[in-house]
Amino acid sequence: MQVIATAGHVDHGKSTLVRALTGMEPDRWEEERRRGLTIDLGFAWTDLPGSRLAFVDVPGHERFVPNMLAGLGPVPAVLMVVAADGGWMPQSAEHLAAIDALGISRGLLAVTRADLADPGPALRRATAEIAATSLGAVEAVAVSAVTGAGLPELRAALARLASGLPEPDPEAPVRLWVDRAFSVKGSGTVVTGTLPAGTVRAGDELLLTPGLRPVRVRAIESMGQPAGQVHGVARVALNLRGVARDIPARGMALVTPGRWTLTSIVDVRYVPPAGGPQEAPRLPRELAVHVGSARTMAGVRVLGPAGGAALAVRLTLREPLPLHVGDRVLLRDPGAAGLLILGATVLDAAPPPLGRRGAAAAAARELARWPDPPGPADLLRRHGLLRTGALAAMGVTGAPEPVVADWSADPAFWSAARERLVTAVAEHAAQDPLALGLTVGAARAALGLPDRRLAEALAGTTPSVVLREGYLRPAASGERPAGSSAREGSLGKNGDASPVPEPLLRAVRAVRQDLAADPFRAPEAERLRELGLDARSIAAAARAGLLLRISEQLVLAPGADADAATVLATLPQPFTTAEARKALGTTRRVAIPLLEFLDRARITERLPDDRRRLRPR
Ligand SMILES: Nc1nc2c(ncn2[C@@H]2O[C@H](COP(=O)(O)OP(=O)(O)OP(=O)(O)O)[C@@H](O)[C@H]2O)c(=O)[nH]1
Ligand SMILES: [Mg+2]
Numbered sequence: 001m002q003v004i005a006t007a008g009h010v011d012h013g014k015s016t017l018v019r020a021l022t023g024m025e026p027d028r029w030e031e032e033r034r035r036g037l038t039i040d041l042g043f044a045w046t047d048l049p050g051s052r053l054a055f056v057d058v059p060g061h062e063r064f065v066p067n068m069l070a071g072l073g074p075v076p077a078v079l080m081v082v083a084a085d086g087g088w089m090p091q092s093a094e095h096l097a098a099i100d101a102l103g104i105s106r107g108l109l110a111v112t113r114a115d116l117a118d119p120g121p122a123l124r125r126a127t128a129e130i131a132a133t134s135l136g137a138v139e140a141v142a143v144s145a146v147t148g149a150g151l152p153e154l155r156a157a158l159a160r161l162a163s164g165l166p167e168p169d170p171e172a173p174v175r176l177w178v179d180r181a182f183s184v185k186g187s188g189t190v191v192t193g194t195l196p197a198g199t200v201r202a203g204d205e206l207l208l209t210p211g212l213r214p215v216r217v218r219a220i221e222s223m224g225q226p227a228g229q230v231h232g233v234a235r236v237a238l239n240l241r242g243v244a245r246d247i248p249a250r251g252m253a254l255v256t257p258g259r260w261t262l263t264s265i266v267d268v269r270y271v272p273p274a275g276g277p278q279e280a281p282r283l284p285r286e287l288a289v290h291v292g293s294a295r296t297m298a299g300v301r302v303l304g305p306a307g308g309a310a311l312a313v314r315l316t317l318r319e320p321l322p323l324h325v326g327d328r329v330l331l332r333d334p335g336a337a338g339l340l341i342l343g344a345t346v347l348d349a350a351p352p353p354l355g356r357r358g359a360a361a362a363a364a365r366e367l368a369r370w371p372d373p374p375g376p377a378d379l380l381r382r383h384g385l386l387r388t389g390a391l392a393a394m395g396v397t398g399a400p401e402p403v404v405a406d407w408s409a410d411p412a413f414w415s416a417a418r419e420r421l422v423t424a425v426a427e428h429a430a431q432d433p434l435a436l437g438l439t440v441g442a443a444r445a446a447l448g449l450p451d452r453r454l455a456e457a458l459a460g461t462t463p464s465v466v467l468r469e470g471y472l473r474p475a476a477s478g479e480r481p482a483g484s485s486a487r488e489g490s491l492g493k494n495g496d497a498s499p500v501p502e503p504l505l506r507a508v509r510a511v512r513q514d515l516a517a518d519p520f521r522a523p524e525a526e527r528l529r530e531l532g533l534d535a536r537s538i539a540a541a542a543r544a545g546l547l548l549r550i551s552e553q554l555v556l557a558p559g560a561d562a563d564a565a566t567v568l569a570t571l572p573q574p575f576t577t578a579e580a581r582k583a584l585g586t587t588r589r590v591a592i593p594l595l596e597f598l599d600r601a602r603i604t605e606r607l608p609d610d611r612r613r614l615r616p617r
Contacts, residue, residue: 103341177292304364324395326373437471
């Protein structure tokens with residue numbers, strides 16, 4: 001199936017033509033038929049050789065331009081209608097400008113009322129006007145709905161057009177712009193719309209924008225026939241479950257969950273139409289934005305020139321819209337005396353805020369380099385990091401392999417972050433050599449990363465940084481985990497890139513000298529104080545593998561735990577605390593915490609009667 005919208009000045013015979021082609025009445029309202037004037041969208045369809053074609057008939061009167069735009073917004077093709085006796089008129093031009101702004105590239109020209117005047121002049125003028133737009137060269141047919149002349153030729157041209165239109169991807173995410181909503185007695189809420197791409201199936205759950213309320217598709221009709229599923233392009237009517245009948249309205253959309261960005265701020269590129277003036281227009285501070293059947297007012301901020309006469313513009317939408325990068329939006333000044341209808345392409349559906357001075361100009365310079373439509377690399381260069389889900393919701397495919405979890409990173413951003421991490425870790429270690437290191441959380445904050453897993457992933461792939469138990473430290477050459485029982489070789493070289501300060505090293509040497517003679521006589525608190533060894537410096541020395549910390553204020557030489565085990569192995573098992581103390585040649589002050597330390601290290605095992613035995617190795 002294909003869908004085509006009519007376009008053209010009031011009274012030029014659009015509805016009459018649709019009636020003649022389909023045998024259906026596009027003017028649905030009694031008031032429209034009484035006044036002979038289309039007010040709102042009309043719908044009809046017909047079978048052509050090779051395809052079924054649905055018509056969205058739009059009003060030509062200038063008062064109903066928003067209705068016209070709601071009909072034109074989601075369609076892939078147009079039937080431009082000009083009356084032979086009327087000629088090229090203001091709404092002919094306005095509708096054509098809208099077609100051009102939306103970038104619609106397929107269509108036909110029908111010169112109607114050919115029984116009333118020579119169709120030649122209208123045909124020539126309209127063909128020339130159309131040729132300068134996105135439609136380019138189109139077939140043209142002169143017709144009379146009264147005599148029937150030209151109708152077979154028009155049907156044949158429509159059949160050629162319909163069968164030549166591209167088949168959109170049936171797997172594409174669904175965005176059905178609602179153009180009508182009503183309730184049917186006994187079946188509840190029904191919405192209709194033009195489905196441009198993707199597939200809707202009975203039973204599907206879709207989200208209704210802008211509230212993102214989940215609704216279930218109970219049943220589908222397409223052109224009067226029930227259907228289990230429909231893929232775009234199609235006119236569809238969906239019977240919905242989960243939504244009150246007064247809620248859906250024109251301009252809302254039913255969307256596939258997770259596949260669209262509901263956004264209030266977008267960066268777009270305006271490029272002047274090929275045929276029009278090439279200087280950048282002066283944009284008002286507010287414009288109406290039309291996309292699909294939706295319309296909302298938007299604050300307009302020109303960021304700057306974006307190459308040639310193109311402008312990079314930030315739009316702040318009054319109502320959020322479900323958008324993709326690459327979407328075409330139409331900008332219009334509803335108050336303008338002259339015609340102001342512009343087309344723009346969405347470049348970024350979730351742009352970063354413009355904080356500092358000069359940010360707008362910088363953004364314009366960056367956006368000026370982006371292709372149309374932009375790809376994942378462009379968006380990542382701007383954002384640094386994006387979740388793959390966020391890219392998918394912007395309609396951007398081909399995201400690079402995530403750096404961690406679902407985070408995609410710009411390569412330049414990621415290597416700069418790595419450098420900043422190395423610097424932050426080194427600075428922290430230099431400022432506070434006795435600290436455990438920079439916490440992952442602090443590193444995340446210092447680098448401005450949105451997820452601590454990013455800081456961990458960065459550290460994990462940076463050889464000059466070591467992540468241990470949540471702390472980041474500069475890596476040493478030959479770094480090894482600080483094990484309690486590892487024996488430390490020379491005291492002068494501690495193997496850490498952040499050197500233990502010299503005064504601490506001297507104090508440690510003194511302690512190790514004391515212990516050389518009596519390995520289990522831990523220095524008294526007073527001796528530690530005298531050497532300037534407080535809890536922090538003891539912890540730092542223990543981390544550097546220079547001392548074995550038994551408890552807060554009790555230190556032995558590295559390897560003392562293994563030596564103690566060797567001594568205790570000579571005792572009959574199990575042994576008492578007193579027997580252990582004697583064998584180790586120390587005091588209760590040391591023996592009790594040391595045995596508890598050995599219990600924790602699972603070298604010894606404490607029995608219910610308070611005796612211990614060595615665990616088998
Ligand atoms: N003689 C003659 N009259 C026509 C022809 N086509 C349409 N008309 C008449 O022209 C008038 C306007 O036709 P409509 O089809 O309502 O025009 P429209 O373009 O749909 O108008 P709006 O929807 O209000 O913009 C009606 O009175 C039609 O009967 C034609 O081919 N020949
Ligand atoms: Mg009409």
